[in-house]
Amino acid sequence: MTELLRRAGMESCKQLSTPMSLVTSITATESPVLDDPMPYRRLVGSLMYLLITRPDLSFVVKRLCQFIHKPTKDHWAALKRVLRYIHGTQNLGLRLTTTSSPVVHVFSDFDWAGCSLDRKSTTGYAVFLGPNLVSWVSRKQRTVARSSTEAEYKAIIDAAAEVTWVQSLLCELGLHPPTVPVLWCDNLGATYLCANPVFHARTKHVEVDYHFVRDKVASGGLKVNFVSTHDQLSDIFTKPLALSRFSDLRFKLGVVPCPPSA
Template sequence: MTELLRKAGMNACKPLATPIATNTQLDPGESDALDDPKPYRQLVGSLMYLLITRPDLAFAVNRLCQFMQAPTHAHWAALKRVLRYVKGTIDLGLRIAPSTTPVLHGFSDSDWAGCTIDRRSTGGYAVFLGPNLLSWVSKKQQTVARSSTEAEYKALADVAAEVTWVQSLLHELGLLPTTVPVLWCDNLGATYLCSNPVFHARTKHVEVDYHFVRDKVVSGALKVNFVTTHDQLADVFTKPLSAARFNDLRYKLGVVPCPPPA
């Protein structure tokens, strides 16, 4: 992180509490293109590497990556804001702790039609083993969702696939938990869709591969439960948040101050 700030010439920059403002709309063509996009691409690429231990940066970096081809001065300003956030949180890292109850569970969330350019939704998930965050993602969905339920259902399918992969890995290591993994979603329509075939008539236009999650629920391999929006940890991967909300979710993900080296 120190090297990243040095490359950007921002060693002494003023820190910020969040990586992206709640009212930020990064659209192409809203300002002049950068004369040389290479520094933008290099810094964003470095931030992608930093995501290995900093899930709190996932949404902001995902947004910045969408403009790698033709970044503008507005995108450069957004990048500098992320670096100012890094400056203020340079002591944070991902906490991994031993657990006596290694229960596998995941949170999924989506913002419906959040992108003003193509109206695609941004989906995100967080997969935990006990209290430890194992896997996370923030990405734009491949198709346009016609409802918030559809967008959330697609996000559920993504986290179901990830949990299935983690289960397979744990099984090979001889560490597979005995409990059924639980997926938490804050959209009631999406949770019903996972187990109630009556809703299938309303989703005939949804690609077949997204119904993967329903097959897992019917077979008993996964459970899908409702969680309130306030307790939805994946909220941090789908939209800009206020400083208080962002800091709360960051702590719950396990991104905390690192202890000093021995």
């Protein structure tokens, strides 16, 4: 983080509490294109490595990556805001603690048609092993969703695939989860869709491979439960948030101040 700030000439810049503005979104603009896009590309590329221990930066960094081919001055300003946030949070890191029971659970969320360029939705999920965040994603969906339920269902399929991989890895390590993994989402329609085949007629336009979630639920390999939007931890991976909400979710993900070195 210190090296990033040094390369950008922002070692003593003003600190900010959030990495992304609620008012100004990062999207295609009429702003002038940067004369030299290489500094932007280098800094964004370096930020990708920082995501290994800073999941709170996932959404904004992935958004900045969408304009790496032709960045503008507005995109450069958005990047500098992220660096100001990093400057004020250099003491934060991902907390990992011991757990006696390897219980797997995942939070899945979406932002329907949130991209103004192609109207594609954003998927976000957070996979926990006990109290520890072990896998997370923030990315645009490959196809346009025709409804919020479809967008959430597509997010669930990605989360279910990741949980299946995590379970397989744990079994190879000799750690067998004592309970069925639980997937939490805040869309009732998608929750019903995972367990009720009656809804199939309403989703004929959804690709066939998305329906493997129902097979996982029917076989008892996965539970899909509803969680209120207020308790949806993966909300931080799908949209910019206000300071209080952002700070609360960041803490619940386990991104906390690191203890001082001995």
